[in-house]
Amino acid sequence: QYLNLLQSNPSQAFLQGFPSNFQDNNIGIFPAQRLPVNGLGYSKTKNIEELASKYKNSFSNPPPPLGAGQDPATQTCGLAPAFCTKSRYRSIDGTCNNLQRPTWGIPQTPYGRLVKFKYGDGISSFPRAVSGKELPNPREISSYLFPSKQLVDPIWNLNAQQWGQIITHDMSLTAGIAQSHKDTVSCCDDNGQLSRDAASNPLCAPIIIPPTDAVHSQVGTQCMNFVRTGTTRDRGCTPPFAPAEPLSTVTAYMDASFCYGSSDGQARPIRSYLGGRMRTILRNGREWPPQDPNVTLTCESAQSPNEPCYLAGDIRVNQNPQLTILQIIVLREHNRIADALSAINPHWDDETLYQEARRIVIAELQHINYYEYLPIFLGYDNMVKNKLIYPGAHSYVNDYNPNVDPTVLDEHATAAFRHFHTLIRGYLQLISENRRLAGIVRLSDWFNRPLLVELENAFDDLTRGLTFQPQDYSDQFWDSEITQFLFKRNNTFGGDLRATDIQRGRDHGLGSYVATRASCGLSVPKSFHEMTDFIPKQNVQLLELIYEHPEDVDLVVAGSLETNVPGAQTGPTFLCIITEQFYRTRVGDRFFFENGADPDIAFTPSQLESIRHGASIARVLCDNSDNIHHMQPKAFQQISHSNKPVPCSKLPAIDLTLWRDVGF
Ligand code: HEM
Numbered sequence: 001q002y003l004n005l006l007q008s009n010p011s012q013a014f015l016q017g018f019p020s021n022f023q024d025n026n027i028g029i030f031p032a033q034r035l036p037v038n039g040l041g042y043s044k045t046k047n048i049e050e051l052a053s054k055y056k057n058s059f060s061n062p063p064p065p066l067g068a069g070q071d072p073a074t075q076t077c078g079l080a081p082a083f084c085t086k087s088r089y090r091s092i093d094g095t096c097n098n099l100q101r102p103t104w105g106i107p108q109t110p111y112g113r114l115v116k117f118k119y120g121d122g123i124s125s126f127p128r129a130v131s132g133k134e135l136p137n138p139r140e141i142s143s144y145l146f147p148s149k150q151l152v153d154p155i156w157n158l159n160a161q162q163w164g165q166i167i168t169h170d171m172s173l174t175a176g177i178a179q180s181h182k183d184t185v186s187c188c189d190d191n192g193q194l195s196r197d198a199a200s201n202p203l204c205a206p207i208i209i210p211p212t213d214a215v216h217s218q219v220g221t222q223c224m225n226f227v228r229t230g231t232t233r234d235r236g237c238t239p240p241f242a243p244a245e246p247l248s249t250v251t252a253y254m255d256a257s258f259c260y261g262s263s264d265g266q267a268r269p270i271r272s273y274l275g276g277r278m279r280t281i282l283r284n285g286r287e288w289p290p291q292d293p294n295v296t297l298t299c300e301s302a303q304s305p306n307e308p309c310y311l312a313g314d315i316r317v318n319q320n321p322q323l324t325i326l327q328i329i330v331l332r333e334h335n336r337i338a339d340a341l342s343a344i345n346p347h348w349d350d351e352t353l354y355q356e357a358r359r360i361v362i363a364e365l366q367h368i369n370y371y372e373y374l375p376i377f378l379g380y381d382n383m384v385k386n387k388l389i390y391p392g393a394h395s396y397v398n399d400y401n402p403n404v405d406p407t408v409l410d411e412h413a414t415a416a417f418r419h420f421h422t423l424i425r426g427y428l429q430l431i432s433e434n435r436r437l438a439g440i441v442r443l444s445d446w447f448n449r450p451l452l453v454e455l456e457n458a459f460d461d462l463t464r465g466l467t468f469q470p471q472d473y474s475d476q477f478w479d480s481e482i483t484q485f486l487f488k489r490n491n492t493f494g495g496d497l498r499a500t501d502i503q504r505g506r507d508h509g510l511g512s513y514v515a516t517r518a519s520c521g522l523s524v525p526k527s528f529h530e531m532t533d534f535i536p537k538q539n540v541q542l543l544e545l546i547y548e549h550p551e552d553v554d555l556v557v558a559g560s561l562e563t564n565v566p567g568a569q570t571g572p573t574f575l576c577i578i579t580e581q582f583y584r585t586r587v588g589d590r591f592f593f594e595n596g597a598d599p600d601i602a603f604t605p606s607q608l609e610s611i612r613h614g615a616s617i618a619r620v621l622c623d624n625s626d627n628i629h630h631m632q633p634k635a636f637q638q639i640s641h642s643n644k645p646v647p648c649s650k651l652p653a654i655d656l657t658l659w660r661d662v663g664f
């Protein structure tokens with residue numbers, strides 16, 4: 001059925017037969033009490049005043065939501081709060097995670113960096129070649145070095161790729177850039193022609209299409225839009241001659257901010273304030289995220305303002321269908337846990353239930369990220385050696401270090417982790433419960449149009465597709481859906497994510513490839529020839545054709561060309577950066593789930609054991625999809641003889657009864 005529909009006009013065909021009314025008249029916010037949790041007992045009520053006096057802030061009535069633009073976090077230059085009060089729970093914006101440096105890791109602060117800025121003028125202009133000329137054209141680099149060729153991964157599935165984007169969205173977001181829908185600044189118009197702003201607006205750095213471009217010369221595209229990241233300088237937070245520091249606008253901590261928001265202004269409208277739940281809309285008997293009030297801006301590909309267009313903790317939620325699925329899975333996981341906790345501890349109020357459920361969800365994600373996801377890409381042994389994980393640990397791992405800054409490194413967010421754009425597949429499979437192909441969708445038909453996930457069975461079929469379909473191999477070949485058709489909207493062609501990554505690296509003044517290798521303690525090539533020690537020769541030859549000097553070579557580019565380290569999915573330079581990042585993300589987080597140093601914050605030893613035993617990506621997918629009854633235990637790995645789907649009920653689960661009246 002999907003195939004038939006899709007082979008005609010996907011967008012139109014899918015609309016047919018779909019309930020025309022997406023408006024809120026059948027919307028309900030579930031009161032938690034109405035959702036029984038089977039098999040969980042009720043405990044004695046603890047004295048509420050006693051709890052209230054201990055956790056004063058948790059029990060106040062919720063203040064009304066802040067209106068748009070009133071969010072105090074947005075324009076502060078990352079100013080420190082006057083003082084930190086100790087709390088059992090993380091703040092929404094990450095303030096006071098580090099009690100001595102309360103602004104570490106909070107939104108609206110600069111990315112961290114390993115290597116000093118490489119701006120042309122030392123302040124903010126694009127870097128130039130050693131010779132003083134412009135650096136080579138990013139679109140040309142993309143076309144020559146990152147062409148489209150499909151080599152798929154033999155082991156890991158698309159869920160591994162997609163989960164990486166969830167982790168990314170938890171950790172950073174360039175200020176001022178939409179990253180999904182159209183930017184408000186147009187340096188290059190919808191027809192791919194330079195706009196008037198291109199020359200006059202200092203935020204404009206459109207990517208120029210070379211006249212020889214194999215694809216775009218057919219349709220006369222001159223440029224691709226590119227808007228510079230907002231910096232400390234734009235906000236008036238930098239002294240006159242200091243380099244402009246690009247800002248990130250979400251919490252750097254691994255705290256599920258993509259689900260809960262990175263500021264109170266984002267967090268409030270998506271909470272229900274009932275039973276600790278997040279706000280949801282009930283359609284066809286299932287819970288979906290609330291509707292974004294501004295459909296035409298946020299979901300620009302929607303063909304009617306009544307189509308689903310979601311509001312979540314992160315503005316990128318609607319960017320692509322598989323991302324949206326994982327956002328919904330995590331949202332439902334929060335509500336599932338809040339309901340269970342509410343049944344176990346009926347005396348807990350909304351705030352306690354919300355915070356306790358949030359705390360468990362974050363722990364689950366941290367466990368999945370560190371013990372299931374990251375070893376695939378960073379290598380298990382590498383992670384153990386560098387103290388990113390402690391397999392077999394039976395108690396707390398007290399490695400919090402208040403001197404470690406968890407801020408996301410620019411080299412990580414703008415170069416190294418973007419390498420995994422290479423894993424993206426352009427066509428997504430929809431897979432039925434008996435693991436047969438039920439349909440295929442083309443990625444570029446469904447950017448910013450989450451309608452797809454609510455179509456009949458699509459939520460489950462796409463979720464199974466994630467766990468069934470191989471991810472693309474981690475190599476220099478990129479899918480044309482993201483190098484020729486990114487956010488194409490109604491045009492024949494669209495943007496180029498690889499060219500954008502390269503341009504973004506220059507926009508942020510990232511240090512060169514060579515300088516970054518030096519900072520990682522790796523050998524520093526003095527000639528192109530010396531690069532052949534770690535980059536295949538044919539690629540070094542192309543680099544030499546494109547760039548004038550080894551020191552001109554962009555980190556984004558050469559980092560992605562290095563031969564993968566055995567056991568890992570990147571070369572040594574990116575592996576160094578990503579390993580350093582996730583060390584900081586762990587050790588710089590006072591609330592990291594394995595930390596037991598502060599008994600007011602820590603899970604009990606048995607809760608921690610239960611999280612370690614029961615938190616898996618397989619179980620989270622099972623528990624929060626609609627009708628998925630079987631899943632392979634290793635759900636980032638393709639189905640195989642040693643990883644066959646089993647009934648969901650056979651997968652380990654967290655025992656939430658361990659939260660009965662404990663933790664206080
Ligand atoms: C279909 C999937 C994806 C699409 C369409 C996509 C698209 C994008 C876009 C448009 C940007 C912003 C580009 C810019 O203007 O600078 C971006 C940024 C980024 N992407 Fe992806 N991406 C996808 C998946 C992934 C995956 C799987 C990873 C990693 C595992 C990843 C890592 C990143 C990172 C680290 C950034 C920078 C975040 C920031 O600091 O703002 N993305 N991506």
Ligand SMILES: [Ca+2]
Binds near residue numbers: 171256257258
């Ligand atoms: Ca975060």
